Amino acid sequence: MDIMPFLILFPLIPAALLLFVRGETAAKIIVWTSAAVIAAGSVALAATHCSAQKLYVEMNPQIWDTALNYGDILMLLVFLFACRKLRKSARLWIPLAIVAGNVPIIVWELAGRVPESPRCLMADNLSVLMCMVVGIVGGLIAIYTPSYLKRYHEEHPEFTDRRNVFLSAIFLFFFAMYGIIFSNKINWIYMFWEVTTFCSFVMIGYSRTREAEANSFRAVWMLSVGGWGLAFATVFASLSCRTVELGRIVESGKGAALIPAMLICFAGMSKAAQLPFSKWLLGAMVAPTPSSALLHSSTMVKAGVYLTLRCAPAICGTGYGMAVALIGAMSFLAGSAVAIAESDAKRVLAYSTIANLGLIVMCAGVGSRLALWAACMLIVFHAAAKALLFLCVGSVEQLTGSRDIEDMHGLITRRRPLALLMMVGIAGMFLAPFGMLISKWATMEAVVKSNPILALAVVFGGSMMLFFWCKWLGSIVAEDSRGPKPHGSLKLDERISLSGLALLVIVACAAFPWIGKALIEPMYGGDPILDSSHMRTISVMLALIVLLPFGFLIRRSGLKNVGPYLGGANTAEPDKFTGSLGVRDCQLRNYYLEEYFGEGRVIPSANALAVATLAAMFTMGFLL
Amino acid sequence: MSCHMLAQHVEPWMTAAAYVLLAPLLGGLLSGLDRILSARMQGRVGPPLLQPFYDVLKLLFEKRNVAVNRHHGYFNFCFLVFAVAAGCVFFAGDDLLISIFAFTLADVFLVLAAYSTNSPYSFVGAQRQLIAMVAAEPAILISAIGLYLATGSFDVGDIAACRSPAAIAAPGTLLCLLFALTIKLRKSPFDISTSHHAHQELVKGLTVEFSGPTLAWFEIAHWYETVMLLGAVFLFFAPCPLLGLAVVLGAYFAEVAIDNLYARFKFRLTLGSAWAAAAMLGGVNILALGMIGKLTN
Numbered sequence A: 001m002d003i004m005p006f007l008i009l010f011p012l013i014p015a016a017l018l019l020f021v022r023g024e025t026a027a028k029i030i031v032w033t034s035a036a037v038i039a040a041g042s043v044a045l046a047a048t049h050c051s052a053q054k055l056y057v058e059m060n061p062q063i064w065d066t067a068l069n070y071g072d073i074l075m076l077l078v079f080l081f082a083c084r085k086l087r088k089s090a091r092l093w094i095p096l097a098i099v100a101g102n103v104p105i106i107v108w109e110l111a112g113r114v115p116e117s118p119r120c121l122m123a124d125n126l127s128v129l130m131c132m133v134v135g136i137v138g139g140l141i142a143i144y145t146p147s148y149l150k151r152y153h154e155e156h157p158e159f160t161d162r163r164n165v166f167l168s169a170i171f172l173f174f175f176a177m178y179g180i181i182f183s184n185k186i187n188w189i190y191m192f193w194e195v196t197t198f199c200s201f202v203m204i205g206y207s208r209t210r211e212a213e214a215n216s217f218r219a220v221w222m223l224s225v226g227g228w229g230l231a232f233a234t235v236f237a238s239l240s241c242r243t244v245e246l247g248r249i250v251e252s253g254k255g256a257a258l259i260p261a262m263l264i265c266f267a268g269m270s271k272a273a274q275l276p277f278s279k280w281l282l283g284a285m286v287a288p289t290p291s292s293a294l295l296h297s298s299t300m301v302k303a304g305v306y307l308t309l310r311c312a313p314a315i316c317g318t319g320y321g322m323a324v325a326l327i328g329a330m331s332f333l334a335g336s337a338v339a340i341a342e343s344d345a346k347r348v349l350a351y352s353t354i355a356n357l358g359l360i361v362m363c364a365g366v367g368s369r370l371a372l373w374a375a376c377m378l379i380v381f382h383a384a385a386k387a388l389l390f391l392c393v394g395s396v397e398q399l400t401g402s403r404d405i406e407d408m409h410g411l412i413t414r415r416r417p418l419a420l421l422m423m424v425g426i427a428g429m430f431l432a433p434f435g436m437l438i439s440k441w442a443t444m445e446a447v448v449k450s451n452p453i454l455a456l457a458v459v460f461g462g463s464m465m466l467f468f469w470c471k472w473l474g475s476i477v478a479e480d481s482r483g484p485k486p487h488g489s490l491k492l493d494e495r496i497s498l499s500g501l502a503l504l505v506i507v508a509c510a511a512f513p514w515i516g517k518a519l520i521e522p523m524y525g526g527d528p529i530l531d532s533s534h535m536r537t538i539s540v541m542l543a544l545i546v547l548l549p550f551g552f553l554i555r556r557s558g559l560k561n562v563g564p565y566l567g568g569a570n571t572a573e574p575d576k577f578t579g580s581l582g583v584r585d586c587q588l589r590n591y592y593l594e595e596y597f598g599e600g601r602v603i604p605s606a607n608a609l610a611v612a613t614l615a616a617m618f619t620m621g622f623l624l
Numbered sequence B: 001m002s003c004h005m006l007a008q009h010v011e012p013w014m015t016a017a018a019y020v021l022l023a024p025l026l027g028g029l030l031s032g033l034d035r036i037l038s039a040r041m042q043g044r045v046g047p048p049l050l051q052p053f054y055d056v057l058k059l060l061f062e063k064r065n066v067a068v069n070r071h072h073g074y075f076n077f078c079f080l081v082f083a084v085a086a087g088c089v090f091f092a093g094d095d096l097l098i099s100i101f102a103f104t105l106a107d108v109f110l111v112l113a114a115y116s117t118n119s120p121y122s123f124v125g126a127q128r129q130l131i132a133m134v135a136a137e138p139a140i141l142i143s144a145i146g147l148y149l150a151t152g153s154f155d156v157g158d159i160a161a162c163r164s165p166a167a168i169a170a171p172g173t174l175l176c177l178l179f180a181l182t183i184k185l186r187k188s189p190f191d192i193s194t195s196h197h198a199h200q201e202l203v204k205g206l207t208v209e210f211s212g213p214t215l216a217w218f219e220i221a222h223w224y225e226t227v228m229l230l231g232a233v234f235l236f237f238a239p240c241p242l243l244g245l246a247v248v249l250g251a252y253f254a255e256v257a258i259d260n261l262y263a264r265f266k267f268r269l270t271l272g273s274a275w276a277a278a279a280m281l282g283g284v285n286i287l288a289l290g291m292i293g294k295l296t297n
Helices: A003-009 A012-020 A024-048 A061-085 A093-110 A125-155 A163-182 A186-204 A210-240 A246-251 A253-271 A279-286 A289-298 A300-315 A319-341 A345-366 A369-400 A416-430 A435-450 A452-477 A492-510 A512-524 A532-553 A599-623 B003-009 B012-041 B051-060 B072-091 B096-117 B120-151 B156-160 B171-184 B212-235 B241-261 B267-296
Strands: A055-058 A119-123 A576-579 A582-585
Touching: A003 A024, A003 A119, A003 A163, A012 A024, A012 A163, A024 A125, A024 A163, A061 A093, A061 A186, A061 A210, A093 A186, A093 A210, A119 A125, A119 A163, A125 A163, A125 A289, A125 A300, A125 A369, A125 A492, A125 A512, A163 A186, A163 A289, A163 A300, A186 A210, A186 A246, A186 A253, A186 A279, A186 A289, A186 A300, A210 A253, A210 A279, A246 A253, A246 A300, A253 A300, A253 A319, A253 A345, A253 A599, A279 A289, A279 A345, A289 A300, A289 A345, A289 A369, A300 A319, A300 A345, A300 A369, A319 A345, A319 A452, A319 A599, A345 A369, A345 A435, A345 A452, A369 A416, A369 A435, A369 A492, A369 A512, A416 A435, A416 A452, A416 A492, A435 A452, A435 A492, A435 B096, A435 B120, A452 B096, A452 B120, A452 B267, A492 A512, A492 A532, A532 B072, A532 B096, B012 B051, B012 B072, B012 B212, B012 B241, B051 B212, B072 B096, B072 B212, B096 B120, B096 B156, B096 B212, B120 B156, B120 B171, B120 B212, B120 B267, B156 B212, B171 B212, B171 B241, B171 B267, B212 B241
Parallel strands: none
Antiparallel strands: A055 A119, A576 A582
16 A cells, blocks of 8 residues: 555645745645645545554665654754753753653664564545544644734734744654654654644744744653653664554563553553643644644644554553543643633643543543543544634634634634634534534543542543533634624635534534444444434434524514613613713623632642653553 | 443434433423422422423413524523533434534533523523533543443443443442432522522522523423433343333432432532542543453553
8 A cells, every 4th residue: 555655755845845935825725725635645545444443654774764764864964953952950951851761762773783574654534534533624724824924924924934844844844744654663653743742843833933933842841751662662662562563562461561562652641641641632722723733632642642542552451541531631620610710711722631631541541442432532522622612713713813712702703704713612522412412421431440530630620620611612603793803714724624614513423323434443443332212213303403493593573682681770872871970880800610620729739630640650650 | 221222223313313302201200290290399389290391381372582692592492402411412322422522512502592681680500500410521421431331332322332331330420420410400509590499598599580481492402401311320220121211210209318418519529529529430430441451451
């Protein structure tokens, strides 16, 4: 199969081209064609290869391993070069964190200690699933970007216009992402892993403000620490399992595979921004929105859960699997709790990303058939809905000048189409019968069987999720014409991208039985919970909820509009009332309950617990 | 005839249809009973038993068609649709969790209806309804988990056909559900989002802008909700229908009594107490059942 090497290498062409193209139209043409090619390639792979069988692509190990080795060295040099800008206090330890992961693996490779194997690339259904997510969701985000960046620079003339770098980084990211998905050897994955970290670094630091640079370096060191996991996994696996092929490591028995699998899970959890690594993802929100949508919510962080899922068979049913599941559960609880106290839409999305990835990691740690089924579904649905929400927030921010949820109060009266798209995204994140909820339902059924503590975490975390999504949804639907007035309108490509993603949220939900049958069941076996009667119930509910919006079109004749009741103290204007001190403004504001769910209250203790769990896991693993 | 035998003769769609037709009657009667009992507790005579039906019929045929906007009535209608849908899933013997999620969806629409009016009282009511929802959600889901651990299935049909009452193995989660019942029925001390009396700080809370037919649909949806929730309580005693009926009626009477005895909680106390109850009663029960399950396997 030649599609895999093609998908990995092709994005390098637009990445190189976009770096040098300055014209707006030319850039758009390149982005559109490349996104189309990538999406088509992903679909073609899914169409031609869709079975539980692993498909290998054999390549000459001498040539390609050497190339990868040079890639590692190049990445090390690039990162060290970037570190020249660091302020004094961090100038020593951030490069140290980078070197500590890179140097061992480079030395190990140069010494020829990595077992050779011609089977370089691999695809099975999980890769196909990820590949579709990256190709389709990622492609839609890519075509949204040029117009967004144009407006971004009109609004921020103080930033240097480096949009060619940004666009180029997007396609470099596709290269790295396909590399991670298709690589069969963990030292290969490590190289691509570093490239995604680099993309993240470039995009977070895009505006070159002080905050942006600090946050981009935080992402680098946190992800490098995670990268140690992969680097040391390579070393341990070549010693204990005599192979660095991921599939064979997992199959080589719980004894030998345990430490490499644990290290890989550790790397995965840092990429997926699980506790205690959640902070880099929050910092990443300073970046222009398309990068938040692409890297920091829907695709790159999924690489983390993807690796964890790959290792699930090696740790499931052991205390180590339980430790991974517990960290996922903690991230789910803490993420959902803190999202209640946030009013900045991007931060709410970031915390909910951490929470949802926690749910996936939890499923991977449990590792039962149903849990893995739920994890795959969560990956698909979360990617589509979250990408849509991020892009919507980006557009709202550009059109109204604010991304605070309080300022979105009454969005439906001021920006109806955008508000409706956002409602689709939010509904997709937490309402029955949309995909996320179906997956959460499967998660619940899966974890109840293995461990009631995890079930309690799902119950409480899910309730908190209900709270913050619902108040956001409520703010949007309030009929209120106050608030910042929108200016300008969306460009055609932005509209196509947004509606494409909204359609994807709905279609993915309608098609989920088939996604399950074609892609997930061959891997993990058939699924008992999805019998026909449940399917019928869910499809009736889906039909109801898809039909309901049409009710808005019904015009009720003879309806008399009146102002809201203000206790007999109405004034002529709807937002003022007569109080004992004369005419006063009335303001409506949601509950945030910072005193319980504030970041400062929840995160430190949750981090401490997560560090303790990790420490316990590694101590157990190395001592026993 | 036990539920087990009943289940063999009745098709799922028949029980669901029976729910759609009979639940409003039953719910209305319970509501009338509630008003008489409350009146007697307060030393009044109270309205006739059928008063809720008179009220709703009068509202339904209200001539003046007044609204703050044309959406809130529609959201309210969706509340009704999904309250009915949730009950149908439940009484057709389908998955309990799906039914609970549909029930939540119904509540979300109610909250959206209140939000969309953009009136201060309604807005506060919506917020508090949201808090009440979040307070009750864990307890309800935990009671479903309790039923699962006691009977080995999430399907209402299977749970009902079980040989011994789930309440024996999962008493804590039953108490949990009863706690949530008070919140869901919007009884004092948890009537934080709206109450039957308009003279308090709430000024009818989230229903303040509902009038005429909209208010009637709201009442009818609430009757559906009440019947489904009582059905969930009954499920804990399904193998012994008479005992179940007695418990359900007793629980409803207790709700009325509590309503008349307690002053309204603040919303923080509502959330805190409900979660504490869910964790203490339900959580401990579930952990114990999980451990017993591990030991016997």
